[in-house]
Amino acid sequence: MAEQEVKLMKGNEAIAHAAIRCGADGFFGYPITPQTEIIETLSVLKPWETTGMVVLQAESEVASINMVYGGAGAGKKVFTTSSSPGVSLMQEGISYMAGAEIPGVFVNVQRGGPGLGTIQPSQSDYFQSTRGGGNGDYYVIVLAPNSVQEMADFMDLAFDLAFKYRNPAMILSDGVIGQMMEKVVLPPMKPRRTEEEIRRECPWATIGRTPDRDINIMTSLELQSEVMEQRNIHLQKKYDVIKENEVRFEKTNLDDADYVIVAFGSVARISEKAVELAREEGIKVGLFRPITLWPFPEKEIAELAKTKKGFLVAELNAGQMIEDVRLAVNGETKVAHFGRLGGMVPDPEEIVNALKEELL
Known part of the structure:
Protein backbone atom coordinates (compact mmCIF):
# COMPACT_ATOMS: atom_id res chain seq x y z
CA MET A 1 0.00 0.00 0.00
CA ALA A 2 1.40 3.38 -1.03
CA GLU A 3 2.27 5.74 1.81
CA GLN A 4 -0.15 8.64 2.13
CA GLU A 5 1.25 12.09 1.47
CA VAL A 6 0.42 14.54 4.27
CA LYS A 7 0.42 18.25 3.41
CA LEU A 8 -0.13 21.45 5.36
CA MET A 9 -2.55 23.80 3.66
CA LYS A 10 -5.58 26.07 4.01
CA GLY A 11 -9.08 24.75 3.61
CA ASN A 12 -9.50 26.81 0.45
CA GLU A 13 -6.32 25.35 -1.00
CA ALA A 14 -7.53 21.84 -0.18
CA ILE A 15 -10.68 22.47 -2.23
CA ALA A 16 -8.59 23.35 -5.29
CA HIS A 17 -6.25 20.36 -4.95
CA ALA A 18 -9.12 17.95 -4.33
CA ALA A 19 -11.11 19.19 -7.32
CA ILE A 20 -8.24 18.41 -9.67
CA ARG A 21 -7.66 15.02 -8.07
CA CYS A 22 -11.30 13.93 -8.27
CA GLY A 23 -11.36 14.44 -12.03
CA ALA A 24 -13.14 17.80 -12.33
CA ASP A 25 -13.57 19.00 -15.90
CA GLY A 26 -13.90 22.68 -15.19
CA PHE A 27 -14.04 25.58 -12.76
CA PHE A 28 -15.80 28.88 -13.37
CA GLY A 29 -15.66 31.50 -10.66
CA TYR A 30 -15.12 35.07 -9.55
CA PRO A 31 -12.88 36.38 -6.73
CA ILE A 32 -14.40 37.30 -3.36
CA THR A 33 -12.96 37.18 0.16
CA PRO A 34 -12.64 34.81 2.02
CA GLN A 35 -12.57 32.18 -0.77
CA THR A 36 -10.22 33.75 -3.35
CA GLU A 37 -7.38 31.30 -2.49
CA ILE A 38 -9.35 28.62 -4.32
CA ILE A 39 -9.09 30.49 -7.61
CA GLU A 40 -5.50 31.52 -6.88
CA THR A 41 -4.46 27.93 -6.10
CA LEU A 42 -6.03 26.62 -9.29
CA SER A 43 -4.18 29.32 -11.23
CA VAL A 44 -0.87 28.27 -9.67
CA LEU A 45 -1.46 24.54 -10.19
CA LYS A 46 -2.40 25.02 -13.90
CA PRO A 47 -4.44 21.82 -14.25
CA TRP A 48 -5.19 22.63 -17.89
CA GLU A 49 -1.59 21.58 -18.58
CA THR A 50 -1.80 18.28 -16.65
CA THR A 51 -5.37 16.95 -16.61
CA GLY A 52 -7.04 19.20 -19.18
CA MET A 53 -9.29 20.80 -16.58
CA VAL A 54 -10.60 24.22 -17.62
CA VAL A 55 -10.08 27.09 -15.15
CA LEU A 56 -11.80 30.34 -16.07
CA GLN A 57 -12.37 33.55 -14.14
CA ALA A 58 -15.77 34.78 -15.25
CA GLU A 59 -16.80 38.43 -15.37
CA SER A 60 -19.26 37.96 -12.49
CA GLU A 61 -20.93 35.43 -10.25
CA VAL A 62 -23.96 35.44 -12.55
CA ALA A 63 -21.77 34.52 -15.50
CA SER A 64 -19.95 31.80 -13.54
CA ILE A 65 -23.13 30.02 -12.44
CA ASN A 66 -24.45 30.01 -15.98
CA MET A 67 -21.16 28.56 -17.21
CA VAL A 68 -21.57 25.80 -14.61
CA TYR A 69 -25.14 25.31 -15.86
CA GLY A 70 -23.86 24.81 -19.42
CA GLY A 71 -20.90 22.61 -18.55
CA ALA A 72 -22.86 20.40 -16.15
CA GLY A 73 -25.68 20.13 -18.68
CA ALA A 74 -23.17 18.50 -21.00
CA GLY A 75 -22.44 15.88 -18.33
CA LYS A 76 -19.17 17.48 -17.22
CA LYS A 77 -17.96 17.62 -13.62
CA VAL A 78 -17.82 21.38 -13.16
CA PHE A 79 -17.99 23.61 -10.10
CA THR A 80 -17.85 27.16 -8.84
CA THR A 81 -16.87 28.78 -5.56
CA SER A 82 -17.88 32.03 -3.92
CA SER A 83 -18.79 33.67 -0.64
CA SER A 84 -22.12 34.82 0.72
CA PRO A 85 -23.00 37.90 -1.43
CA GLY A 86 -21.70 36.12 -4.52
CA VAL A 87 -23.78 33.02 -3.82
CA SER A 88 -26.82 35.28 -3.51
CA LEU A 89 -26.24 36.33 -7.12
CA MET A 90 -26.09 32.67 -8.18
CA GLN A 91 -29.47 31.67 -6.78
CA GLU A 92 -31.37 32.04 -10.06
CA GLY A 93 -28.94 29.70 -11.83
CA ILE A 94 -29.01 27.17 -8.99
CA SER A 95 -32.82 27.12 -9.14
CA TYR A 96 -32.68 26.60 -12.92
CA MET A 97 -30.26 23.70 -12.46
CA ALA A 98 -32.45 22.09 -9.81
CA GLY A 99 -35.47 22.42 -12.09
CA ALA A 100 -33.61 20.94 -15.07
CA GLU A 101 -32.01 18.25 -12.85
CA ILE A 102 -28.46 19.23 -13.72
CA PRO A 103 -25.67 18.16 -11.32
CA GLY A 104 -23.23 20.89 -10.38
CA VAL A 105 -21.12 21.61 -7.28
CA PHE A 106 -20.91 24.92 -5.43
CA VAL A 107 -18.59 25.91 -2.60
CA ASN A 108 -19.71 28.72 -0.29
CA VAL A 109 -17.08 30.03 2.13
CA GLN A 110 -19.42 32.15 4.23
CA ARG A 111 -18.80 35.70 5.43
CA GLY A 112 -20.87 38.03 7.60
CA GLY A 113 -23.87 39.93 6.30
CA PRO A 114 -26.45 41.05 5.44
CA GLY A 115 -25.50 42.86 2.26
CA LEU A 116 -21.79 43.24 1.65
CA GLY A 117 -21.30 42.81 5.39
CA THR A 118 -17.80 41.87 6.48
CA ILE A 119 -15.05 39.56 5.26
CA GLN A 120 -15.03 37.77 8.62
CA PRO A 121 -16.57 34.29 9.15
CA SER A 122 -20.29 33.66 9.48
CA GLN A 123 -22.89 30.90 9.18
CA SER A 124 -25.76 33.16 8.16
CA ASP A 125 -26.25 31.49 4.76
CA TYR A 126 -27.91 28.47 6.37
CA PHE A 127 -31.38 29.50 5.17
CA GLN A 128 -30.08 30.56 1.76
CA SER A 129 -28.51 27.13 1.29
CA THR A 130 -30.90 24.67 2.92
CA ARG A 131 -34.20 26.31 1.94
CA GLY A 132 -33.45 26.71 -1.77
CA GLY A 133 -32.51 30.39 -2.07
CA GLY A 134 -33.97 30.77 -5.56
CA ASN A 135 -37.56 30.46 -6.71
CA GLY A 136 -39.65 27.31 -6.62
CA ASP A 137 -39.89 24.17 -4.50
CA TYR A 138 -36.43 22.64 -4.59
CA TYR A 139 -33.52 21.60 -2.39
CA VAL A 140 -29.76 21.56 -2.75
CA ILE A 141 -27.72 18.80 -1.10
CA VAL A 142 -25.63 20.65 1.52
CA LEU A 143 -22.43 19.30 3.10
CA ALA A 144 -20.90 21.20 6.04
CA PRO A 145 -17.18 20.47 6.62
CA ASN A 146 -15.54 21.24 9.96
CA SER A 147 -11.90 20.64 8.98
CA VAL A 148 -9.44 21.08 6.14
CA GLN A 149 -9.53 17.31 5.66
CA GLU A 150 -13.27 17.38 5.13
CA MET A 151 -12.91 20.26 2.68
CA ALA A 152 -10.77 17.91 0.60
CA ASP A 153 -12.93 14.83 1.15
CA PHE A 154 -16.23 16.53 0.39
CA MET A 155 -15.30 17.63 -3.12
CA ASP A 156 -15.46 14.09 -4.46
CA LEU A 157 -18.49 13.30 -2.31
CA ALA A 158 -20.32 16.39 -3.56
CA PHE A 159 -19.74 15.40 -7.19
CA ASP A 160 -20.82 11.81 -6.47
CA LEU A 161 -24.06 12.94 -4.82
CA ALA A 162 -24.78 15.56 -7.48
CA PHE A 163 -24.50 13.04 -10.30
CA LYS A 164 -26.20 10.22 -8.39
CA TYR A 165 -29.34 12.32 -7.92
CA ARG A 166 -28.95 14.82 -10.79
CA ASN A 167 -29.17 17.64 -8.29
CA PRO A 168 -27.01 20.62 -7.32
CA ALA A 169 -24.76 19.98 -4.31
CA MET A 170 -23.14 22.60 -2.08
CA ILE A 171 -20.19 22.54 0.29
CA LEU A 172 -21.18 25.10 2.92
CA SER A 173 -17.98 26.19 4.62
CA ASP A 174 -17.10 29.43 6.38
CA GLY A 175 -14.20 31.83 6.68
CA VAL A 176 -12.65 29.94 9.60
CA ILE A 177 -12.47 26.58 7.79
CA GLY A 178 -11.48 28.20 4.49
CA GLN A 179 -8.62 30.21 5.94
CA MET A 180 -7.20 27.98 8.67
CA MET A 181 -4.27 25.65 8.01
CA GLU A 182 -4.18 21.97 8.98
CA LYS A 183 -2.58 18.74 7.92
CA VAL A 184 -4.53 17.03 5.15
CA VAL A 185 -4.26 13.82 3.15
CA LEU A 186 -5.33 14.61 -0.38
CA PRO A 187 -7.49 12.10 -2.27
CA PRO A 188 -5.92 9.88 -4.94
CA MET A 189 -5.94 11.07 -8.54
CA LYS A 190 -8.93 10.07 -10.64
CA PRO A 191 -8.75 10.38 -14.41
CA ARG A 192 -11.24 12.66 -16.09
CA ARG A 193 -13.99 10.75 -17.83
CA THR A 194 -13.85 10.29 -21.59
CA GLU A 195 -16.61 11.55 -23.87
CA GLU A 196 -17.75 7.95 -24.34
CA GLU A 197 -17.94 7.43 -20.58
CA ILE A 198 -19.99 10.61 -20.20
CA ARG A 199 -22.40 9.49 -22.92
CA ARG A 200 -22.81 6.14 -21.20
CA GLU A 201 -23.09 7.46 -17.63
CA CYS A 202 -25.14 10.58 -18.44
CA PRO A 203 -27.65 9.68 -21.15
CA TRP A 204 -29.65 12.76 -20.16
CA ALA A 205 -26.81 15.17 -21.01
CA THR A 206 -26.95 17.56 -23.94
CA ILE A 207 -23.71 16.36 -25.54
CA GLY A 208 -24.87 16.20 -29.13
CA ARG A 209 -26.58 13.82 -31.51
CA THR A 210 -25.58 10.16 -31.64
CA PRO A 211 -26.74 7.45 -34.10
CA ASP A 212 -29.39 6.20 -31.68
CA ARG A 213 -30.33 9.37 -29.82
CA ASP A 214 -31.50 12.87 -30.64
CA ILE A 215 -30.08 15.91 -28.90
CA ASN A 216 -31.32 16.31 -25.33
CA ILE A 217 -32.68 19.71 -24.37
CA MET A 218 -31.99 20.67 -20.75
CA THR A 219 -34.52 23.18 -19.43
CA SER A 220 -36.57 24.02 -16.36
CA LEU A 221 -39.27 25.70 -18.47
CA GLU A 222 -42.69 24.13 -18.97
CA LEU A 223 -45.67 26.19 -20.12
CA GLN A 224 -48.35 23.60 -19.34
CA SER A 225 -49.29 23.72 -15.67
CA GLU A 226 -50.36 20.09 -15.47
CA VAL A 227 -47.00 18.97 -16.87
CA MET A 228 -45.12 21.32 -14.54
CA GLU A 229 -47.00 19.88 -11.59
CA GLN A 230 -45.88 16.38 -12.54
CA ARG A 231 -42.28 17.60 -12.78
CA ASN A 232 -42.56 19.03 -9.29
CA ILE A 233 -44.06 15.81 -7.94
CA HIS A 234 -41.15 13.91 -9.50
CA LEU A 235 -38.67 16.27 -7.78
CA GLN A 236 -40.38 15.88 -4.40
CA LYS A 237 -40.20 12.09 -4.69
CA LYS A 238 -36.50 12.37 -5.48
CA TYR A 239 -35.96 14.59 -2.43
CA ASP A 240 -37.69 11.96 -0.28
CA VAL A 241 -35.21 9.35 -1.54
CA ILE A 242 -32.28 11.66 -0.73
CA LYS A 243 -33.64 12.28 2.78
CA GLU A 244 -33.96 8.55 3.33
CA ASN A 245 -30.46 7.63 2.11
CA GLU A 246 -28.03 10.53 2.46
CA VAL A 247 -28.31 11.91 6.00
CA ARG A 248 -24.88 12.31 7.61
CA PHE A 249 -24.00 13.37 11.15
Whole structure:
Protein backbone atom coordinates (compact mmCIF):
# COMPACT_ATOMS: atom_id res chain seq x y z
CA MET A 1 0.00 0.00 0.00
CA ALA A 2 1.40 3.38 -1.03
CA GLU A 3 2.27 5.74 1.81
CA GLN A 4 -0.15 8.64 2.13
CA GLU A 5 1.25 12.09 1.47
CA VAL A 6 0.42 14.54 4.27
CA LYS A 7 0.42 18.25 3.41
CA LEU A 8 -0.13 21.45 5.36
CA MET A 9 -2.55 23.80 3.66
CA LYS A 10 -5.58 26.07 4.01
CA GLY A 11 -9.08 24.75 3.61
CA ASN A 12 -9.50 26.81 0.45
CA GLU A 13 -6.32 25.35 -1.00
CA ALA A 14 -7.53 21.84 -0.18
CA ILE A 15 -10.68 22.47 -2.23
CA ALA A 16 -8.59 23.35 -5.29
CA HIS A 17 -6.25 20.36 -4.95
CA ALA A 18 -9.12 17.95 -4.33
CA ALA A 19 -11.11 19.19 -7.32
CA ILE A 20 -8.24 18.41 -9.67
CA ARG A 21 -7.66 15.02 -8.07
CA CYS A 22 -11.30 13.93 -8.27
CA GLY A 23 -11.36 14.44 -12.03
CA ALA A 24 -13.14 17.80 -12.33
CA ASP A 25 -13.57 19.00 -15.90
CA GLY A 26 -13.90 22.68 -15.19
CA PHE A 27 -14.04 25.58 -12.76
CA PHE A 28 -15.80 28.88 -13.37
CA GLY A 29 -15.66 31.50 -10.66
CA TYR A 30 -15.12 35.07 -9.55
CA PRO A 31 -12.88 36.38 -6.73
CA ILE A 32 -14.40 37.30 -3.36
CA THR A 33 -12.96 37.18 0.16
CA PRO A 34 -12.64 34.81 2.02
CA GLN A 35 -12.57 32.18 -0.77
CA THR A 36 -10.22 33.75 -3.35
CA GLU A 37 -7.38 31.30 -2.49
CA ILE A 38 -9.35 28.62 -4.32
CA ILE A 39 -9.09 30.49 -7.61
CA GLU A 40 -5.50 31.52 -6.88
CA THR A 41 -4.46 27.93 -6.10
CA LEU A 42 -6.03 26.62 -9.29
CA SER A 43 -4.18 29.32 -11.23
CA VAL A 44 -0.87 28.27 -9.67
CA LEU A 45 -1.46 24.54 -10.19
CA LYS A 46 -2.40 25.02 -13.90
CA PRO A 47 -4.44 21.82 -14.25
CA TRP A 48 -5.19 22.63 -17.89
CA GLU A 49 -1.59 21.58 -18.58
CA THR A 50 -1.80 18.28 -16.65
CA THR A 51 -5.37 16.95 -16.61
CA GLY A 52 -7.04 19.20 -19.18
CA MET A 53 -9.29 20.80 -16.58
CA VAL A 54 -10.60 24.22 -17.62
CA VAL A 55 -10.08 27.09 -15.15
CA LEU A 56 -11.80 30.34 -16.07
CA GLN A 57 -12.37 33.55 -14.14
CA ALA A 58 -15.77 34.78 -15.25
CA GLU A 59 -16.80 38.43 -15.37
CA SER A 60 -19.26 37.96 -12.49
CA GLU A 61 -20.93 35.43 -10.25
CA VAL A 62 -23.96 35.44 -12.55
CA ALA A 63 -21.77 34.52 -15.50
CA SER A 64 -19.95 31.80 -13.54
CA ILE A 65 -23.13 30.02 -12.44
CA ASN A 66 -24.45 30.01 -15.98
CA MET A 67 -21.16 28.56 -17.21
CA VAL A 68 -21.57 25.80 -14.61
CA TYR A 69 -25.14 25.31 -15.86
CA GLY A 70 -23.86 24.81 -19.42
CA GLY A 71 -20.90 22.61 -18.55
CA ALA A 72 -22.86 20.40 -16.15
CA GLY A 73 -25.68 20.13 -18.68
CA ALA A 74 -23.17 18.50 -21.00
CA GLY A 75 -22.44 15.88 -18.33
CA LYS A 76 -19.17 17.48 -17.22
CA LYS A 77 -17.96 17.62 -13.62
CA VAL A 78 -17.82 21.38 -13.16
CA PHE A 79 -17.99 23.61 -10.10
CA THR A 80 -17.85 27.16 -8.84
CA THR A 81 -16.87 28.78 -5.56
CA SER A 82 -17.88 32.03 -3.92
CA SER A 83 -18.79 33.67 -0.64
CA SER A 84 -22.12 34.82 0.72
CA PRO A 85 -23.00 37.90 -1.43
CA GLY A 86 -21.70 36.12 -4.52
CA VAL A 87 -23.78 33.02 -3.82
CA SER A 88 -26.82 35.28 -3.51
CA LEU A 89 -26.24 36.33 -7.12
CA MET A 90 -26.09 32.67 -8.18
CA GLN A 91 -29.47 31.67 -6.78
CA GLU A 92 -31.37 32.04 -10.06
CA GLY A 93 -28.94 29.70 -11.83
CA ILE A 94 -29.01 27.17 -8.99
CA SER A 95 -32.82 27.12 -9.14
CA TYR A 96 -32.68 26.60 -12.92
CA MET A 97 -30.26 23.70 -12.46
CA ALA A 98 -32.45 22.09 -9.81
CA GLY A 99 -35.47 22.42 -12.09
CA ALA A 100 -33.61 20.94 -15.07
CA GLU A 101 -32.01 18.25 -12.85
CA ILE A 102 -28.46 19.23 -13.72
CA PRO A 103 -25.67 18.16 -11.32
CA GLY A 104 -23.23 20.89 -10.38
CA VAL A 105 -21.12 21.61 -7.28
CA PHE A 106 -20.91 24.92 -5.43
CA VAL A 107 -18.59 25.91 -2.60
CA ASN A 108 -19.71 28.72 -0.29
CA VAL A 109 -17.08 30.03 2.13
CA GLN A 110 -19.42 32.15 4.23
CA ARG A 111 -18.80 35.70 5.43
CA GLY A 112 -20.87 38.03 7.60
CA GLY A 113 -23.87 39.93 6.30
CA PRO A 114 -26.45 41.05 5.44
CA GLY A 115 -25.50 42.86 2.26
CA LEU A 116 -21.79 43.24 1.65
CA GLY A 117 -21.30 42.81 5.39
CA THR A 118 -17.80 41.87 6.48
CA ILE A 119 -15.05 39.56 5.26
CA GLN A 120 -15.03 37.77 8.62
CA PRO A 121 -16.57 34.29 9.15
CA SER A 122 -20.29 33.66 9.48
CA GLN A 123 -22.89 30.90 9.18
CA SER A 124 -25.76 33.16 8.16
CA ASP A 125 -26.25 31.49 4.76
CA TYR A 126 -27.91 28.47 6.37
CA PHE A 127 -31.38 29.50 5.17
CA GLN A 128 -30.08 30.56 1.76
CA SER A 129 -28.51 27.13 1.29
CA THR A 130 -30.90 24.67 2.92
CA ARG A 131 -34.20 26.31 1.94
CA GLY A 132 -33.45 26.71 -1.77
CA GLY A 133 -32.51 30.39 -2.07
CA GLY A 134 -33.97 30.77 -5.56
CA ASN A 135 -37.56 30.46 -6.71
CA GLY A 136 -39.65 27.31 -6.62
CA ASP A 137 -39.89 24.17 -4.50
CA TYR A 138 -36.43 22.64 -4.59
CA TYR A 139 -33.52 21.60 -2.39
CA VAL A 140 -29.76 21.56 -2.75
CA ILE A 141 -27.72 18.80 -1.10
CA VAL A 142 -25.63 20.65 1.52
CA LEU A 143 -22.43 19.30 3.10
CA ALA A 144 -20.90 21.20 6.04
CA PRO A 145 -17.18 20.47 6.62
CA ASN A 146 -15.54 21.24 9.96
CA SER A 147 -11.90 20.64 8.98
CA VAL A 148 -9.44 21.08 6.14
CA GLN A 149 -9.53 17.31 5.66
CA GLU A 150 -13.27 17.38 5.13
CA MET A 151 -12.91 20.26 2.68
CA ALA A 152 -10.77 17.91 0.60
CA ASP A 153 -12.93 14.83 1.15
CA PHE A 154 -16.23 16.53 0.39
CA MET A 155 -15.30 17.63 -3.12
CA ASP A 156 -15.46 14.09 -4.46
CA LEU A 157 -18.49 13.30 -2.31
CA ALA A 158 -20.32 16.39 -3.56
CA PHE A 159 -19.74 15.40 -7.19
CA ASP A 160 -20.82 11.81 -6.47
CA LEU A 161 -24.06 12.94 -4.82
CA ALA A 162 -24.78 15.56 -7.48
CA PHE A 163 -24.50 13.04 -10.30
CA LYS A 164 -26.20 10.22 -8.39
CA TYR A 165 -29.34 12.32 -7.92
CA ARG A 166 -28.95 14.82 -10.79
CA ASN A 167 -29.17 17.64 -8.29
CA PRO A 168 -27.01 20.62 -7.32
CA ALA A 169 -24.76 19.98 -4.31
CA MET A 170 -23.14 22.60 -2.08
CA ILE A 171 -20.19 22.54 0.29
CA LEU A 172 -21.18 25.10 2.92
CA SER A 173 -17.98 26.19 4.62
CA ASP A 174 -17.10 29.43 6.38
CA GLY A 175 -14.20 31.83 6.68
CA VAL A 176 -12.65 29.94 9.60
CA ILE A 177 -12.47 26.58 7.79
CA GLY A 178 -11.48 28.20 4.49
CA GLN A 179 -8.62 30.21 5.94
CA MET A 180 -7.20 27.98 8.67
CA MET A 181 -4.27 25.65 8.01
CA GLU A 182 -4.18 21.97 8.98
CA LYS A 183 -2.58 18.74 7.92
CA VAL A 184 -4.53 17.03 5.15
CA VAL A 185 -4.26 13.82 3.15
CA LEU A 186 -5.33 14.61 -0.38
CA PRO A 187 -7.49 12.10 -2.27
CA PRO A 188 -5.92 9.88 -4.94
CA MET A 189 -5.94 11.07 -8.54
CA LYS A 190 -8.93 10.07 -10.64
CA PRO A 191 -8.75 10.38 -14.41
CA ARG A 192 -11.24 12.66 -16.09
CA ARG A 193 -13.99 10.75 -17.83
CA THR A 194 -13.85 10.29 -21.59
CA GLU A 195 -16.61 11.55 -23.87
CA GLU A 196 -17.75 7.95 -24.34
CA GLU A 197 -17.94 7.43 -20.58
CA ILE A 198 -19.99 10.61 -20.20
CA ARG A 199 -22.40 9.49 -22.92
CA ARG A 200 -22.81 6.14 -21.20
CA GLU A 201 -23.09 7.46 -17.63
CA CYS A 202 -25.14 10.58 -18.44
CA PRO A 203 -27.65 9.68 -21.15
CA TRP A 204 -29.65 12.76 -20.16
CA ALA A 205 -26.81 15.17 -21.01
CA THR A 206 -26.95 17.56 -23.94
CA ILE A 207 -23.71 16.36 -25.54
CA GLY A 208 -24.87 16.20 -29.13
CA ARG A 209 -26.58 13.82 -31.51
CA THR A 210 -25.58 10.16 -31.64
CA PRO A 211 -26.74 7.45 -34.10
CA ASP A 212 -29.39 6.20 -31.68
CA ARG A 213 -30.33 9.37 -29.82
CA ASP A 214 -31.50 12.87 -30.64
CA ILE A 215 -30.08 15.91 -28.90
CA ASN A 216 -31.32 16.31 -25.33
CA ILE A 217 -32.68 19.71 -24.37
CA MET A 218 -31.99 20.67 -20.75
CA THR A 219 -34.52 23.18 -19.43
CA SER A 220 -36.57 24.02 -16.36
CA LEU A 221 -39.27 25.70 -18.47
CA GLU A 222 -42.69 24.13 -18.97
CA LEU A 223 -45.67 26.19 -20.12
CA GLN A 224 -48.35 23.60 -19.34
CA SER A 225 -49.29 23.72 -15.67
CA GLU A 226 -50.36 20.09 -15.47
CA VAL A 227 -47.00 18.97 -16.87
CA MET A 228 -45.12 21.32 -14.54
CA GLU A 229 -47.00 19.88 -11.59
CA GLN A 230 -45.88 16.38 -12.54
CA ARG A 231 -42.28 17.60 -12.78
CA ASN A 232 -42.56 19.03 -9.29
CA ILE A 233 -44.06 15.81 -7.94
CA HIS A 234 -41.15 13.91 -9.50
CA LEU A 235 -38.67 16.27 -7.78
CA GLN A 236 -40.38 15.88 -4.40
CA LYS A 237 -40.20 12.09 -4.69
CA LYS A 238 -36.50 12.37 -5.48
CA TYR A 239 -35.96 14.59 -2.43
CA ASP A 240 -37.69 11.96 -0.28
CA VAL A 241 -35.21 9.35 -1.54
CA ILE A 242 -32.28 11.66 -0.73
CA LYS A 243 -33.64 12.28 2.78
CA GLU A 244 -33.96 8.55 3.33
CA ASN A 245 -30.46 7.63 2.11
CA GLU A 246 -28.03 10.53 2.46
CA VAL A 247 -28.31 11.91 6.00
CA ARG A 248 -24.88 12.31 7.61
CA PHE A 249 -24.00 13.37 11.15
CA GLU A 250 -21.46 12.88 13.95
CA LYS A 251 -22.12 12.26 17.65
CA THR A 252 -19.62 12.93 20.45
CA ASN A 253 -20.05 12.07 24.17
CA LEU A 254 -23.80 11.64 23.86
CA ASP A 255 -24.30 8.23 25.46
CA ASP A 256 -24.37 9.54 29.03
CA ALA A 257 -25.18 13.17 28.25
CA ASP A 258 -28.05 15.09 29.81
CA TYR A 259 -27.64 18.02 27.41
CA VAL A 260 -26.78 18.32 23.72
CA ILE A 261 -24.94 21.05 21.85
CA VAL A 262 -25.92 21.08 18.16
CA ALA A 263 -23.42 22.83 15.90
CA PHE A 264 -21.93 22.59 12.41
CA GLY A 265 -18.77 23.76 10.67
CA SER A 266 -16.32 25.86 12.62
CA VAL A 267 -18.66 26.22 15.59
CA ALA A 268 -18.72 22.43 15.94
CA ARG A 269 -14.94 22.59 16.33
CA ILE A 270 -15.28 25.20 19.07
CA SER A 271 -18.10 23.21 20.67
CA GLU A 272 -15.84 20.16 21.00
CA LYS A 273 -13.72 22.16 23.44
CA ALA A 274 -16.85 23.53 25.11
CA VAL A 275 -18.01 19.96 25.77
CA GLU A 276 -14.62 19.16 27.33
CA LEU A 277 -14.73 22.25 29.57
CA ALA A 278 -18.31 21.59 30.65
CA ARG A 279 -17.56 17.98 31.57
CA GLU A 280 -14.62 19.15 33.68
CA GLU A 281 -17.24 21.09 35.68
CA GLY A 282 -19.41 17.99 36.02
CA ILE A 283 -21.98 18.97 33.36
CA LYS A 284 -22.90 15.94 31.26
CA VAL A 285 -23.09 17.37 27.74
CA GLY A 286 -22.36 15.97 24.29
CA LEU A 287 -22.12 17.27 20.74
CA PHE A 288 -24.35 16.49 17.78
CA ARG A 289 -22.85 17.70 14.47
CA PRO A 290 -25.02 17.67 11.35
CA ILE A 291 -22.77 16.99 8.36
CA THR A 292 -25.59 17.18 5.84
CA LEU A 293 -27.53 20.37 6.53
CA TRP A 294 -29.91 19.20 3.83
CA PRO A 295 -31.07 16.55 4.21
CA PHE A 296 -31.13 17.51 7.89
CA PRO A 297 -30.78 14.68 10.46
CA GLU A 298 -34.21 15.34 11.94
CA LYS A 299 -34.99 11.73 12.87
CA GLU A 300 -31.77 11.35 14.85
CA ILE A 301 -32.36 14.60 16.76
CA ALA A 302 -35.96 13.60 17.45
CA GLU A 303 -34.74 10.34 18.95
CA LEU A 304 -32.21 12.15 21.16
CA ALA A 305 -34.90 14.54 22.37
CA LYS A 306 -36.73 11.66 24.09
CA THR A 307 -33.91 11.16 26.60
CA LYS A 308 -32.14 14.53 26.93
CA LYS A 309 -32.94 17.48 29.20
CA GLY A 310 -32.19 20.18 26.67
CA PHE A 311 -30.49 21.29 23.44
CA LEU A 312 -28.25 24.31 22.87
CA VAL A 313 -27.93 25.25 19.20
CA ALA A 314 -24.67 27.13 18.66
CA GLU A 315 -24.12 28.95 15.37
CA LEU A 316 -22.62 32.10 13.86
CA ASN A 317 -25.94 33.77 13.13
CA ALA A 318 -29.06 35.12 14.83
CA GLY A 319 -30.80 31.73 14.86
CA GLN A 320 -31.28 29.71 11.68
CA MET A 321 -30.44 26.03 12.19
CA ILE A 322 -32.34 26.24 15.48
CA GLU A 323 -35.58 26.23 13.51
CA ASP A 324 -34.79 22.77 12.10
CA VAL A 325 -33.76 21.55 15.56
CA ARG A 326 -37.00 22.84 17.10
CA LEU A 327 -39.05 21.11 14.40
CA ALA A 328 -37.20 17.86 15.05
CA VAL A 329 -37.45 18.08 18.83
CA ASN A 330 -41.18 18.88 18.51
CA GLY A 331 -41.58 20.11 22.06
CA GLU A 332 -40.06 17.00 23.72
CA THR A 333 -37.48 19.12 25.57
CA LYS A 334 -36.12 22.65 25.81
CA VAL A 335 -34.21 24.15 22.87
CA ALA A 336 -32.06 27.27 23.40
CA HIS A 337 -29.83 29.29 21.09
CA PHE A 338 -26.35 30.77 21.27
CA GLY A 339 -25.08 32.89 18.42
CA ARG A 340 -22.52 35.53 17.52
CA LEU A 341 -23.10 37.96 14.67
CA GLY A 342 -21.25 40.06 12.13
CA GLY A 343 -18.18 37.85 11.89
CA MET A 344 -17.50 37.47 15.62
CA VAL A 345 -16.20 33.99 16.51
CA PRO A 346 -16.92 32.79 20.07
CA ASP A 347 -14.62 31.21 22.63
CA PRO A 348 -15.56 27.78 24.01
CA GLU A 349 -16.18 29.39 27.40
CA GLU A 350 -18.97 31.52 25.90
CA ILE A 351 -20.78 28.38 24.76
CA VAL A 352 -20.39 26.79 28.21
CA ASN A 353 -21.78 29.94 29.85
CA ALA A 354 -24.73 29.95 27.46
CA LEU A 355 -25.39 26.30 28.30
CA LYS A 356 -25.48 27.14 32.02
CA GLU A 357 -27.66 30.23 31.61
CA GLU A 358 -30.17 28.77 29.15
CA LEU A 359 -30.53 25.13 30.20
CA LEU A 360 -29.24 24.45 33.70
